Amino acid sequence: MARVKTDIIINAFALLESKIKLYSHLNLQDINIHLENILRDILNIIYSDRQFINLNTEEGNFASIDLGDNINDIALQVTSTTTPKKVRETISKYKDEYNYKKVIMLFGKIDKPKRTITFDTEIDGRFEFEEWDFSMLIEKINDCKSHEIDQIQQILINEVIPKVTSNLKTEDDSATKLWDNLEQKDIRNFKDKLLDVNSNIRDARIEMYCREIASGKVELSNYSEREISAMKYRVFEICQKELLDFCDENEKKELSHIEINKLITDYTEQAYIVIEERTKDYSYPFKNKDTLKKIVLALIDECYLSFDEKGIYV
Structure with missing residues (x-):
């Protein structure tokens, strides 16, 4: 890894470790959700032969694991707790029907603890087991191809580093004011x-x-x-145009679930475009599509957007 890339990646993980430690001290676990998605995207670059997903967003209840690949090879639990008790709990909650060959506990720390014990009795030969920390992840990143390292660096710049530098740009105050004055017209829930x-x-x-x-x-x-x-208003504004175009072009009253999903995807794509463009002048806390989709879903649930004419503001 070139020195500048190394510095950015190491600084990002050092910042993540500090944030995780402070959040844990305050008994706030919300950062773990954001961390899981960052690590999912990084693992999908490191392991290009498979596709990791965040199991917490799937329909099933995946106790004890957070990320898993599509070939049932590797599952990970992302946690900041490194105690033997936590490890034993994870192993005991793991269900055999998950059928992953390897389970990894990925600790949100630079250095994992040095164990004087093993967990062979609890595992009982059901799967391979490893404990990783951020240092091990950085080593794996170091083994990636140059263009893959560039991709990982960009993820960390987008998702971690801006939390420190975002105040260098002006907040979108006009959008905040417009949002505050916006009426909830379509009172239907999602x-x-x-x-x-x-x-x-x-x-x-x-x-x-x-x-x-x-x-x-x-x-x-x-x-x-x-x-x-501020972000909700900008996304609302562009998605209203998308909804108007959709209703003009679509005369059907009934939509398939595929068409509904496509409309949500189109909303998200438009949201990404407008936030990406406005980020040149204004600071926003994030701009990844996964979180922008959550804003789109919130707008639909909160009476500002829909899949039909009733959701168009006039």
């Missing part, structure tokens, strides 16, 4: 909006959306209401 365009949508799919909304509320609570309200 479920009602879904049923209005797909009367046969499965309950399981509705529950999936509801979990995403709940997860989004937790993640967005990491940021100040002022920052989020």
Whole structure:
């Protein structure tokens, strides 16, 4: 790794460790959600032959593990707690039907503890087990190809480093004021909006959306209401144009779940474009598509956006 890349990556992980330590001291665990998504994206670059997902956003209940790949090879739990008790709890909660070949506990620390014990009795040959820390992850990043290291560096710049430098730009105060004056006109909740365009949508799919909304509320609570309200207004503004175009081009009253998902994706893409452009002049706490999607879902749930004509502001 070139020196400048090394410095940026090491500084980012050092900053993450400090933040995790302070959040844990205050008994605040919300940072773990953000950390899981950062590590998921980094692992998908390190292990290009597989696709890791955040299991906490899936429909099933994955006790004891947070990330898993699509070939049932590696599962990880992301945690800042390094005690033997925590390790034993993770192993005991792991369900055999998960069927991962290796389980890794990835500690949000630069240095993991040196063990004088093993957990072979608890594992009982069911899977391989390893304990990683940020230092081990940095070593694996160091073994990546140059363009992959560039990608990982950019993730850390976007998701970690801006938390320190964002105040160098002006906050989008005008958007905050416009949001404060915005009326909630479409009083339907997310479920009602879904049923209005797909009367046969499965309950399981509705529950999936509801979990995403709940997860989004937790993640967005990491940021100040002022920052989020500015982003919500800019996303609302561009997505209203997207909804108007969609309704003009679509005459069907019933939408398939595929069409609903596509509209949410289109909303998210437009949100990304507008925030990416405005970031040149204004500071926003994030601009990754995963979190922007959570803002889109929040807008739909909070009566500002929908999948049909009723959600158009006039």
